[in-house]
Amino acid sequence: MPKAIEKKKIVVIGVGFGGLQAIKKLSKDENLEIVAIDKKNHHLFQPLLYQVATAVLSPADIAIPTRSLIGDKKNVTVYLGEVEKIDVQSKKVYFQNHAEDYDYLILAAGAKSSYFGNDHWRKHSIGLKSLRDALSIRTKILTSFEQAELAGDPEETKRLLNYVIIGGGPTGVELAGSIAELSHEIVRNEFHTIDPALAKITLIEASPRLLATFSPKLSEFAKRRLEKRGVEVLTGTKVLEIDDEGVQIEGRRIPSATIIWAAGVQANSIGASLGAPMDRAGRVIVDEYCNLEGHPEVFVIGDIASYSKGLERPLPGVSPVAMQQGRYVASLIHGDVKSKKRKPFRYTDKGSMATIGRQDAVAQVGNFKLKGLLGWLAWLFVHIFYQVGFKNKISIFITWVWSYIAFRAEARLIQDEVEAKADATVTN
Amino acid sequence: MPKAIEKKKIVVIGVGFGGLQAIKKLSKDENLEIVAIDKKNHHLFQPLLYQVATAVLSPADIAIPTRSLIGDKKNVTVYLGEVEKIDVQSKKVYFQNHAEDYDYLILAAGAKSSYFGNDHWRKHSIGLKSLRDALSIRTKILTSFEQAELAGDPEETKRLLNYVIIGGGPTGVELAGSIAELSHEIVRNEFHTIDPALAKITLIEASPRLLATFSPKLSEFAKRRLEKRGVEVLTGTKVLEIDDEGVQIEGRRIPSATIIWAAGVQANSIGASLGAPMDRAGRVIVDEYCNLEGHPEVFVIGDIASYSKGLERPLPGVSPVAMQQGRYVASLIHGDVKSKKRKPFRYTDKGSMATIGRQDAVAQVGNFKLKGLLGWLAWLFVHIFYQVGFKNKISIFITWVWSYIAFRAEARLIQDEVEAKADATVTN
Known part of the structure; x- marks a missing residue:
């Protein structure tokens, strides 16, 4: 026996x-x-979360139900x-x-x-770690355009169209490039009383350069390209305070209704x-x-x-x-x-990538570097290839092709409806 | 001049x-x-809202930003x-x-x-009129499976897996068929302590038959097919009360954690x-x-x-x-x-359709009727054809083909994360 x-x-x-x-x-x-x-009830492909935040992709494009991935295996039990x-x-x-x-x-x-001890900043800014975060950012950005269209007051319009991103790592760089594209290009003809091209995107990084894990040359390239796309890049700049009305940095206050935290x-x-x-x-x-x-x-x-x-x-x-x-x-x-002797873990560096916008990205594997169009194509390939799930690969591919051709971001949905303000003063 | x-x-x-x-x-x-x-900031293709509720489609599949549709016309101003x-x-x-x-x-x-004067029922049931409603139903259904997997108590498990749909019009019929498919087929191998096939779907209609605007024969066909799919169909049945724990009908109480209102x-x-x-x-x-x-x-x-x-x-x-x-x-x-004389409005009846499930639908245009597979193909064609926007047509088509082949509902995402209960009694 x-x-x-x-x-x-x-x-x-x-x-x-x-x-x-x-x-x-x-x-x-x-x-x-x-x-x-x-x-969470899903496995999340976090590197593309910023595209859900900027209304290019849908949650289901980058998330797969955990049970769908591993729940049908007999020896795996999943609990939420x-x-x-x-x-x-x-x-x-x-x-x-x-x-x-x-x-x-x-x-x-x-x-x-992490807010590095300034936990009250969490109330006034949005991080980007979950689908909920991404949808909150999306709603915030889309609502800011809508409110600006109705604001009337130039100061308030300006504040509504100021977008501040704190943290110059890949997430911050990708968000900044993507919000610039959304506001300056994609929706520019769809508003009549405001010009979304007036939207101002500010990327703040405390250390001396963006993308600290990349080579200084690529960091400089990313900065230049972002600036060309209308992003103000402030490196070596510390955030002193965040409140409901904006961000305070040394010697300057940036009024903003949309503050995104990608710093740590x-x-x-x-x-x-x-x-x-x-x-x-x-x-x-x-x-x-x-x-x-x-x-x-x-x-x-x-x-x-x-x-x-x-x-x-x-x-x-x-x-x-x-x-x-x-x-x-x-x-x-x-x-x-099998009572084998354990061997220590060895990490193989696969390199890093970050997109800046259409046809523009930086990529680095050891000493091998790509930038611009080639970097972007490599980025596209890797991000589709590493998607979990065939349906997601197809869906993302088609959405990207469509967005590229039609220059659209079709997931621009505010899921909640506006409600009439009870205290609204009806003016003529 | x-x-x-x-x-x-x-x-x-x-x-x-x-x-x-x-x-x-x-x-x-x-x-x-x-x-x-x-x-809303979007035009919504309401006839497919139930597929967002049952995690087949994503919001962006059936909704298009209003500005994207009409905002770029010079003589149209859009306000949210x-x-x-x-x-x-x-x-x-x-x-x-x-x-x-x-x-x-x-x-x-x-x-x-409309709750016909019983407005307190709104608190205990979910309607299906907006994206927010559809996502609430989706979260409710998916969460009920997850909670049942952890419930332990057989009574509570039963209540969690009871789904009650009130209203036997097209929306109610489509929801009932779709929830039956989701619970009995799609997720059946993905849970280990409960059997989602034990899920019980009850469709309640006050009038004597389902789909009142269709011919009695098609109503009967829809009822039989739903029953074959494991849906309990109660026609001629009035809802007396809805509370947090379930639904009261004459002579019977149905405990349920998920109550959907499609009655009026x-x-x-x-x-x-x-x-x-x-x-x-x-x-x-x-x-x-x-x-x-x-x-x-x-x-x-x-x-x-x-x-x-x-x-x-x-x-x-x-x-x-x-x-x-x-x-x-x-x-x-x-x-x-052009100072033309006005002519009265004349309505041309385009008929009605309702799906029951895979390869199964009823359709009626005047005296011309379709049912089963043919009805379903007609339904598929019409619902893709009438989609606003080319991208949506493509996206829905691919998602449906994929769902059909893989028998999956890949939008099964609970967007919020579970949080550890503060008052949790830790038991062994």
Whole structure:
């Protein structure tokens, strides 16, 4: 009689880039039982979130229901819920009135916007981490055009058409280019009392240059191109205050109704419940096996992990890191079953990309660099290729082709209806 | 010196099926100035709203930004706003702190869900008139599956998986068939602790048969087919009460977490500010020229109008009526400019259609009837053909082909994230 194989249970918290890769690989072994917990019901292709914010793509273009991706696998159970507590001693995860035991834990809960201690800024600006964020930004921008059309007062019109983006990383650069295109080009003939081409986009970065992870030459290129597209780029500029009416920088106030925060992230706070050392961004410090120190059964990967073994600085919070770590920890668990010796994680740099606008992007892999049209074509190819799901690839491709030809952004939908103001003073 | 032509100003309230047709036709005459006011920023293809609710289509598939449709015409000004008051004596429309004069007024503000005097039912059920409604229904259904997966308690699981649709017109029938498909087929292998095939869909209609405007044979066919798909159809059944926990009908209580109201509509309440006679559904009674009695410069069309001149009963609130009236009143205004004598409105019946599910629909034009696969193909063709916008036609076509082949509903997105309950009792 064959010996009954003990089923190992793996709990994965978060089905982002890292969690999804781990689950896909683990689920191939039918002797493993996987429980995935996520507070979203979908896997999100975050690099294109800014295109949902600027009304080019729809949420369903860049998000796939988690159950549709992994729910039909017999050894994978999916729960929608937010984890409240992890107890690494008793090996339990607590969420939505439930507790789940584990043999292995993979914590891949990601990151959220960080305001560096100025948490009251969160009230006056919008981050860009979720579909909800993207739709809020979209509504804010579209509503600002509509309100400007009816404003009358020139000062208020100016404030409504000022868009401030804080943070000059890829997200900030892509948003700035994309809002410039939307306001200066796409909708320019559709308003009669205001000229949307008067819209002013300001991109603020505290460090001396945009796109700090790219070469200085590409940073300079991106800055020049953005300026050509009508974006005011302020590098080396610190934000002093954000309120309901605008942004204060040194020596100047920028009145604005739409303030977008793309300046920084901090790890999901659930990491703290592990009781382990964390870095300044709240990321859990892991060893060379992506393990919590002293816990070979607990893996922490992606944006919530700080991996710096043998490196000058911790690995950045980008999708290739998370994906490679996801596959790596799955292979370690597969190896454990076969009692293989663990090998440390090794990251292969896949480079970085950022679009500036139509026919314009920067891309860098090691010393190989692309910019302008070639960079843009590479960007298009990579972003369609890495889409999860065939339907999404097709849908995004068609939408982009259509937007390119017709110069349109057809997802310009304000989902809520305006309501007549109860306190409206009827004037003639 | 040629005589200066006096520019006539036409204010159109509502850019639905009726308003859009009127504006398109009127805008061809450059001597007319058109002002369009709508509380939505988009034109909505309402007949497919149920497919947004059941996660097949995305909002952008069935809605087009109003400005994208008509905003680039030089003689059309678009405002986002809800009209608060119409003064037919001084010929002024008041909205969002503004007042707009008119020479002609076209009131095409549509209808909203009606609860026949039981307004407290609105709190416990969701109508289906706007994108926001459709997304609320979508979230409710998807969340009910997720909560059932975690519920534990069999009674609560049952309640969560009970879906009640009130109203057996085309919207109710289409929703019932579509929810049955979603719960019984599409997601059936993606849940492990519950079986979504246990989902129970109940369609309640007060009158003796479904689809009252179709022939009794087609009504019977639709009922049989829905039952075959697992829908419980209760005709001749009055709803006595709706509360947070379910629906009370005579002799029976149906516990349910998802209650959808598709039973009736009433006209937009702005019609009352005209001070003219209205019918029981709050629709403004118009004469044979779609005019408010005594006001040849005020037209009321579509769902907000009650047109019954020379007819046994008023024209129904369906898109062909609104579209034909929109074109008709535009031609009257064109005729006025040339001092032509007005001819009364004549409606051409284009028939009705309703889908039941995959490969199954009923269609009726006069005495010509289609059902089953043929009805479904006719339905598909008509609903793609009448889409406004080429991109939408393509996008819907591809999504439908994909859903058909892969048997998927890929817009199953809950846009909000779950949040850990603060008061959660952590149990083991």
